[in-house]
Amino acid sequence: MEQKLFTEVIPLYRSHTDNPYAIRIRMRLQDTIDSAVLRKAVDTTMERYPYFCVKLQARGDGFIFAENREPVVISNSRQGVTLNSPESNNHLLSFSYHDDWLVMDIFHGLTDGAGTYEVIRTLLYYYCCQRYKVIPSTVGIRLVGDKISQEEWECPVMKARELPIPRRHEWTKALLPSIAANLQLESPDYVYSILLAEDAFMRFCKENGGSPGIMVSLLMSRSLARLYPNASEIIRIVLCVNQRKALHAPLAHQSLVGGAFLEYDEQLRKLLIHEQVKVYRNKVSEQTSEEAVLSGVAHTVSLTKMLLANKTHKDRLEMVTTVDEAANRFAAANVSYVGKANFGEMEKYVKEFHTWSATVMDITLQISAVNGRFTLDFMQKFQSNVYLKSFLQELADNGIVYELQDKQIRSLPAIMTPWVGL
Numbered sequence: 001m002e003q004k005l006f007t008e009v010i011p012l013y014r015s016h017t018d019n020p021y022a023i024r025i026r027m028r029l030q031d032t033i034d035s036a037v038l039r040k041a042v043d044t045t046m047e048r049y050p051y052f053c054v055k056l057q058a059r060g061d062g063f064i065f066a067e068n069r070e071p072v073v074i075s076n077s078r079q080g081v082t083l084n085s086p087e088s089n090n091h092l093l094s095f096s097y098h099d100d101w102l103v104m105d106i107f108h109g110l111t112d113g114a115g116t117y118e119v120i121r122t123l124l125y126y127y128c129c130q131r132y133k134v135i136p137s138t139v140g141i142r143l144v145g146d147k148i149s150q151e152e153w154e155c156p157v158m159k160a161r162e163l164p165i166p167r168r169h170e171w172t173k174a175l176l177p178s179i180a181a182n183l184q185l186e187s188p189d190y191v192y193s194i195l196l197a198e199d200a201f202m203r204f205c206k207e208n209g210g211s212p213g214i215m216v217s218l219l220m221s222r223s224l225a226r227l228y229p230n231a232s233e234i235i236r237i238v239l240c241v242n243q244r245k246a247l248h249a250p251l252a253h254q255s256l257v258g259g260a261f262l263e264y265d266e267q268l269r270k271l272l273i274h275e276q277v278k279v280y281r282n283k284v285s286e287q288t289s290e291e292a293v294l295s296g297v298a299h300t301v302s303l304t305k306m307l308l309a310n311k312t313h314k315d316r317l318e319m320v321t322t323v324d325e326a327a328n329r330f331a332a333a334n335v336s337y338v339g340k341a342n343f344g345e346m347e348k349y350v351k352e353f354h355t356w357s358a359t360v361m362d363i364t365l366q367i368s369a370v371n372g373r374f375t376l377d378f379m380q381k382f383q384s385n386v387y388l389k390s391f392l393q394e395l396a397d398n399g400i401v402y403e404l405q406d407k408q409i410r411s412l413p414a415i416m417t418p419w420v421g422l
Contacts, residue, residue, distance in 0.1 A: 003054065003065040006158050007254050009304055011109030012056075012063070012417070013313075013320040014358070018187040020415045021358045022083065023116055025104040028352035033097040034131055039074060041126035042095055046072050047144045048122055051153055051253055052110060055090040058418060061311055080105050085416040094413065100351070102127075105413035108358055112255040113338035114242055118142055124346040136345035149251060156249035156256070163298035164291060175224060175233035175332050177362040183382040188412075189359055192388055193405040194376040194395075201374050204400060210277040212367055213239055213337035214262075216376065218273070218280050219398070220333050220365065221264035223390040235264040238361070239284065240336040246293035258296040260287040261331070273398070313419035324360055333363035340369045347371040356410050363387060379410050 005012070015021035046053055053072070054065035070089035073081050080096040080103060081087040088094045093106040104123070106116055121141045128134060178185050205215045217237045224235045243256040262280050271279070286292065303323065310316045336357070343350065353370035354377050366377040378388055385407075395402050 001050070001067045003051070003155075004059075004158075005056075005063040005065065005109075006304060007155060007256070007300070008065075008109035009063070009307060010300070010320060010323075011107070011255060013307065013316050014324065015107075015109075015415045015417055017414070019189075019358055020083075020412045021108045022412045022415060023106050023108050023113065023358075024080075024356040024412050025116060025120060026352070026354040026356065027102045027104075027120075027350055029100050029102055030349045030351060031131070032100050033102055035074070035076065035097065037127060037130045038095070038097060038102070040130065041123055042072055042074055044126045044144055045119065045123045048142055048146065048148075049119060049253075050148070052093060052106075052119070054092065054110075056084055056092065056418070062308060063418075079411065080413045082414040082416055083107055085414075092415075107415060109255055111253055112242075112257045113240075113336065113355065113357075114244070115253045115255070117338055117341060118253075120341075121343055121346075124343055124349070128346045128349055132349065134345070140342055140344060151249060152251040152253055154249075154252070155254050156244075156247040156252050157254070157297055157301060160247065160294075160297065160301075163301060164295045166299035166302060167292075167295045171236075171330065172234045173232075174236045174330055175228060175231050176329060177224070177332055177380075177387055178382055180228060180231070180233075181384065181386055183384050183386075185362075185381045186383060187381075189364075189379045189381050189410040190383060191356060191380075191408050191410040192378045192385075193354060193408075194378060194392070195403040195405065196374040196376065196395075196400065198369055198372045198374055201400060204398065208274045208277045210281055211337075212369070212374065213335060214277060214280050214284060216337070216365055216367055217262050217335045218264075218276055219394045220335065220363075220391060221262065222273075222276075223387065223394040224332055225264055225269055226394065227386070227390050236331040237262045237264070238331045238334045240334065241284075241288055241293065241296075242338075243293050243297060246288075246290040247297065257336075258293055259334075260284045317419065327360045328362070331361055333365060334359070334361045335365045335367070337367040337369075343370065356412060358412065359410075 011021045053068050055068040057066050073088045073094045075081050075096045077096050078098050081094050083092050092110050096103045125141050217239045221235050238259040241258040243258045244250050350371050353368045355366040355368050362381050364379040368375045
């Protein structure tokens with residue numbers, strides 16, 4: 001079994017020592033982790049996801065994923081192991097645990113939040129069955145014995161034909177949080193976790209006509225406008241978009257994330273909040289049409305081909321650095337919401353759920369919804385809490401009750417790259 005890398009190539013070159021291109025799911029369960037049960041649950045889970053049991057190999061000027069029959073590593077640690085290294089049995093994902101915390105680490109080029117949630121659903125099912133001697137419903141959960149269709153294996157981007165010509169846009173200069181507040185960018189990032197009652201926040205969203213992702217994007221926009229009411233730069237937020245629907249590939253496991261660009265301009269500031277939500281909702285609707293999403297896919301395809309046209313790691317790394325520098329200047333913040341976790345009967349065993357990811361922009365907000373609670377993981381590239389305070393004030397002014405957890409340093413798993421030393 002071999003898989004040629006394509007959508008994974010840019011994420012691979014995007015991974016740096018101080019900002020590994022990875023996703024870390026942190027779950028605090030009801031009881032101390034049983035390592036023997038976890039070992040069995042992970043082994044069973046990975047039988048269901050053979051396309052994630054791979055190792056990275058060079059092939060000519062490119063790369064392939066080859067089958068990896070070594071067990072996926074589980075470490076009793078807080079930091080986890082280095083992915084794509086002997087420490088991880090050369091896997092691009094691993095698990096770790098300490099006390100009642102269970103952590104999954106995965107290379108973001110292997111999959112995205114939607115794909116990661118599928119693995120977590122399966123893992124929690126097998127773990128909880130054994131740990132708590134229960135037989136939960138299997139609705140919506142992928143299990144060993146399922147027939148894995150070609151649609152789940154194949155990369156829809158590599159299969160895509162007659163993609164539209166990528167749209168050209170003239171973007172106005174964006175307000176950048178670090179520059180606006182004269183803050184020093186640091187590494188690693190800092191993260192604050194903001195907890196909201198799911199029923200109350202969903203009621204607020206419905207009353208104003210927006211989804212959680214749109215609402216958090218708008219609240220972030222309003223909090224920036226609160227700080228800079230007369231800024232000449234545009235306040236722009238990027239809301240992550242799942243590209244599977246437009247690609248007609250709902251089962252695809254690859255990392256398939258685009259973006260909707262939400263601008264909070266002068267006219268929008270004059271409207272009431274429910275009117276602002278409607279504008280943002282319309283913007284998202286326009287930018288998630290099939291043609292718009294496929295235009296974004298076409299842009300990624302073009303960029304990937306340009307990257308692969310460079311024959312040395314050094315040239316490719318320089319190109320991706322240039323792309324990322326432009327992305328960092330494009331918007332103030334990035335907002336990501338995969339959707340409700342839908343862990344079914346296993347949700348009651350999950351006390352906390354956090355999604356941490358690699359970041360490009362100054363501020364990244366990852367939204368999770370598990371066991372009756374929204375968790376907003378507010379990640380930032382500087383120590384100052386000036387933007388957090390403004391965001392929390394926006395929540396309070398709209399009657400949204402929240403709980404703020406202590407600031408942490410955002411940790412992600414190290415990833416060994418093929419060009420170590422460059």
